[in-house]
Amino acid sequence: MGFDRGMRLSKPSIGEGEKREVSRVLGEEFLGCGVEVKGFEEDLGEYFGGRGVVCVNSGTAALQLAVQAIGGGEILVPSLTFVACFQAIKAGGGEPVACEVNLESGLMDLEDVRRRVTAKTKGIMPVHYTGMMCDMGAIWEFAKQKGLRVIEDAAHAIGGRYKDGSKVGSVGDIVCFSFDGIKNITSGEGGAVVSGDLEVIRKVRDSRLLGIEKDTEARYRRERLWEFEVREAGYRYHMSDINAAIGRVQLRRLDGEFGPKRVKLWKRYRELFEGVDGVRVLEGAVEGVVPHIMVIRVFGGRRDEVRERLKEEGIGVGMHYKPSHLLERFKTEYKLPNVERLYGELLTLPLHVDLEVEDVERVVGLVREGLRG
Numbered sequence: 001m002g003f004d005r006g007m008r009l010s011k012p013s014i015g016e017g018e019k020r021e022v023s024r025v026l027g028e029e030f031l032g033c034g035v036e037v038k039g040f041e042e043d044l045g046e047y048f049g050g051r052g053v054v055c056v057n058s059g060t061a062a063l064q065l066a067v068q069a070i071g072g073g074e075i076l077v078p079s080l081t082f083v084a085c086f087q088a089i090k091a092g093g094g095e096p097v098a099c100e101v102n103l104e105s106g107l108m109d110l111e112d113v114r115r116r117v118t119a120k121t122k123g124i125m126p127v128h129y130t131g132m133m134c135d136m137g138a139i140w141e142f143a144k145q146k147g148l149r150v151i152e153d154a155a156h157a158i159g160g161r162y163k164d165g166s167k168v169g170s171v172g173d174i175v176c177f178s179f180d181g182i183k184n185i186t187s188g189e190g191g192a193v194v195s196g197d198l199e200v201i202r203k204v205r206d207s208r209l210l211g212i213e214k215d216t217e218a219r220y221r222r223e224r225l226w227e228f229e230v231r232e233a234g235y236r237y238h239m240s241d242i243n244a245a246i247g248r249v250q251l252r253r254l255d256g257e258f259g260p261k262r263v264k265l266w267k268r269y270r271e272l273f274e275g276v277d278g279v280r281v282l283e284g285a286v287e288g289v290v291p292h293i294m295v296i297r298v299f300g301g302r303r304d305e306v307r308e309r310l311k312e313e314g315i316g317v318g319m320h321y322k323p324s325h326l327l328e329r330f331k332t333e334y335k336l337p338n339v340e341r342l343y344g345e346l347l348t349l350p351l352h353v354d355l356e357v358e359d360v361e362r363v364v365g366l367v368r369e370g371l372r373g
């Protein structure tokens with residue numbers, strides 16, 4: 001791991017394949033949004049069972065352009081998420097409405113969502129927090145009843161499957177992914193919008209390239225449009241061929257290598273924490289999940305002691321997340337008791353594919369020491 005006795009909280013796994021492909025693309029001397037991005041979109045489209053895919057330069061950009069594509073409006077979103085969701089909703093012309101989460105799972109609480117729907121509500125943004133799936137059956141049914149769009153934040157969840165066995169991204173309304181440096185797969189930086197709604201796909205394709213209509217098609221032929229039309233807001237949010245080259249190799253490693261390894265480590269954590277007083281793992285469906293982060297709740301006000309014990313040993317720790325509704329820019333008038341309680345209990349432990357089961361055992365041992373004080 002190269003960090004002495006220490007351990008990183010998360011990291012990518014970059015092999016010879018990724019390096020070779022980046023070199024090959026550099027050698028082509030076409031470095032923008034071109035044939036490699038097209039190839040990555042085709043690979044992802046196939047992976048998601050033939051859906052439309054647009055690659056962008058971050059997961060945040062994916063969320064923003066998805067919100068813009070549905071026309072903004074109030075979007076119900078759990079407060080316990082990366083602030084990227086809230087910023088993306090605002091940037092996309094929407095208004096984030098912070099929602100409560102379930103105390104045991106940390107996932108969006110649909111009862112609270114129901115209470116917060118108004119005439120201005122346009123959509124829901126469930127977050128598959130840690131990689132565990134939200135109850136999409138119930139969410140889709142509710143959204144259909146109310147005529148709402150659903151933009152899933154699947155930044156943590158690529159490779160995972162819903163209860164019915166279908167892959168996240170292969171069904172549903174709009175699903176957004178992140179390929180930043182520490183996600184289940186990376187393209188360096190990057191993201192994708194996946195949808196069966198071809199109008200959404202068309203809008204996102206144009207808005208990632210300054211709103212220039214059909215510029216994507218020209219770039220995929222290694223050309224550019226000199227005579228064009230612009231009707232909507234647009235940005236420089238396209239993915240580059242260099243990033244796409246990394247992502248394509250990573251995608252090929254997901255199901256056979258990264259997924260099973262993450263599951264193995266995560267399951268070992270869960271076994272070892274069973275029956276440990278003062279700690280609980282988040283609850284949720286386990287089957288089909290490809291976990292992204294290992295989050296525990298530490299009770300009795302001992303979270304900070306446990307965190308310090310791990311830090312003393314050079315173990316990377318985190319806290320996912322500072323609730324968005326407590327941030328100055330997104331402050332709410334109302335309280336979200338479960339989110340606020342979890343904020344005092346959550347601790348994220350190392351999980352990445354270069355760890356071994358023995359590393360997990362060592363971390364859990366240190367957590368137990370921290371609990372005893």
Ligand SMILES: *Cc1c(COP(=O)(O)O)cnc(C)c1O
Nearest residue numbers: 058059060082084155178179180
């Ligand atoms: C990483 C992440 C994002 C944003 O993705 P970036 O590629 O970092 O912009 C959004 N939501 C969640 C839950 C994330 O973890």
